[in-house]
Amino acid sequence: MQVFKVSMKILKRNYPSILIYVGIFLGLSLLFASQSNQQEDEYTSFDTVKTNVAIFQEEDTPLVRGFIENLKETSNIVEVEDQEDIISDALYFRMVTYVIRIPEGFTDRFMKGEEVKLIKQTIPDNITNTYTELSIDTYFNTARSYLSVQKDITQEVLVEKTDNALSKKTPVEVKSYGMPEGDSYSKFYFNYLSYSMVSILVLGTSIIMLVWKDLDLFRRTEVSPLTRRSINFQKYLALGVFTLFTWAVLSFAFFLINRSAVLDRKMILHLLNSLVFAFTAMGMSFLVGTFLKSRNSISAVSNVIALGPSFISGVFVPQEFLGENVLALAKVTPTYWYVTANNIISSLSGLSGDPLSTVYQYMIIVGAFGLFFFAAASFAARKQRL
Known part of the structure; x- marks a missing residue:
């Protein structure tokens, strides 16, 4: 050997x-x-991730204030100067990933049941904006549902009912x-x-x-x-x-x-x-x-x-x-x-x-x-x- x-x-x-x-x-x-x-x-746990959002409001109404307060639960509101080049830089450097502009007359048209849209700027194909988009749609769709049932509802009551409905959370548990x-x-x-x-x-x-x-x-x-x-x-x-x-x-x-x-x-x-x-x-x-x-x-x-x-x-x-x-x-x-x-x-x-x-x-x-x-x-x- x-x-x-x-x-x-x-x-x-x-x-x-x-x-x-x-x-x-x-x-x-x-x-x-x-x-x-x-x-x-x-991977088997679930946590919501807040995205950075900039909001520019051209009117101050109870509905707008209620919407912004609700959005704070799922997003970080970042203050950005309202200038086109500064907003573009903020999006480019990922200081914010979502920009919302609420035009003047938005609330009146919404309360009348007219079709209205927010002005949005986002980073293209950014998956993190999906949850923000979902939160916005959920809030206004819920408010629109109450508005369709009660035409003469006030903004204060509409915001209160919408917040109460959205405050009910479903616990998420991921199992393997x-x-x-x-x-x-x-x-x-x-x-x-x-x-x-x-x-x-x-x-x-x-x-x-x-x-x-x-x-x-x-x-x-x-x-x-x-x-x-x-x-x-x-x-x-x-x-x-x-x-x-x-x-x-x-x-x-x-x-x-x-x-x-x-x-x-x-x-x-x-x-x-x-x-x-x-x-x-x-x-x-x-x-x-x-x-x-x-x-x-x-x-x-x-x-x-x-x-x-x-x-x-x-x-x-x-x-x-x-x-x-x-x-x-x-x-x-x-x-x-x-x-x-x-x-x-x-x-x-x-x-x-x-x-x-x-x-x-x-x-x-x-x-x-x-x-x-x-x-x-x-x-x-x-x-x-x-």
């Missing part, structure tokens, strides 16, 4: 730098997973189904684990492969009584030990940080899925190490190999927010199938049926990628020897 021992000695000599990378990537995974978990909590409480952290952590796993394995594997490419060491190995099959087996064995160690550290860190985690059937599926991905990442790392010729390029290649699939496969950006073309491209990477399986595992309400079989199918696809990487690495290594 000479080749295995030498490979482990190489890792032992370089363990300080490897541990630094393990710490960095582990810290990033924990940070990203925590932030993503908090963002998902924010299919994912137990606290399970979203598991999903995000194991998704980000793919980025850490690939980065660390490419780093460690490349170091071993570069040492074995040394001309003197290569020649001594070639003239030794060891067969080529035995040499490759011992290299794979050393990389397998390194891979299992990396997977164990990253998995143990999850239970260390998330003390409420339990080793239930769903967690076992997460661990099994990550173990299959670790095997594929080892094959990918072996393939990358076969082509590398300089230690200076290890960090750059490691970042590209890890970051690229992470961005398009749903690690850093949820798959729900990615376009069809991006996801179609991501399907040629094992990270996409790994992340998709993780998402399904997190949303499982039971451990039987079609969703579970789909998870196993995706695991098989990820494992097939690993076999392909190992076959391609062996083929490339044979070509290089020739």
Whole structure:
């Protein structure tokens, strides 16, 4: 087992730098997973957002005053000088996003039931103005409803009735189904684990492969009584030990940080899925190490190999927010199938049926990628020897 021992000695000599990378990537995974978990909590909550609105009124009536007071509940009233260039600058620099001008005679025409409109200036295609627009329409439509029933109603009474009607609020509660409480952290952590796993394995594997490419060491190995099959087996064995160690550290860190985690059937599926991905990442790392010729390029290649699939496969950006073309491209990477399986595992309400079989199918696809990487690495290594 000479080749295995030498490979482990190489890792032992370089363990300080490897541990630094393990710490960095582990810290990033924990940070990203925590932030993503908090963002998902924010997505399942509802809070109204006030927009900055400027109002210019050419008349002062009870209806106008009531409208402005009601608008203050959903908007921030910003004072802007009534000059065209100043208003344009305020909109351009986002000091305000909505400008309302109430023309003279608006109230009289409204009380007579005539069709009247406010003069508005907005930032084009600004989604934040939707709630302001809704508030304006709701107020005047409610007032118009009372006015249509009671023609001789005074402005004061109309404003009072409208305010009473609009003061009744409906509580909004957003719930998510299919994912137990606290399970979203598991999903995000194991998704980000793919980025850490690939980065660390490419780093460690490349170091071993570069040492074995040394001309003197290569020649001594070639003239030794060891067969080529035995040499490759011992290299794979050393990389397998390194891979299992990396997977164990990253998995143990999850239970260390998330003390409420339990080793239930769903967690076992997460661990099994990550173990299959670790095997594929080892094959990918072996393939990358076969082509590398300089230690200076290890960090750059490691970042590209890890970051690229992470961005398009749903690690850093949820798959729900990615376009069809991006996801179609991501399907040629094992990270996409790994992340998709993780998402399904997190949303499982039971451990039987079609969703579970789909998870196993995706695991098989990820494992097939690993076999392909190992076959391609062996083929490339044979070509290089020739």
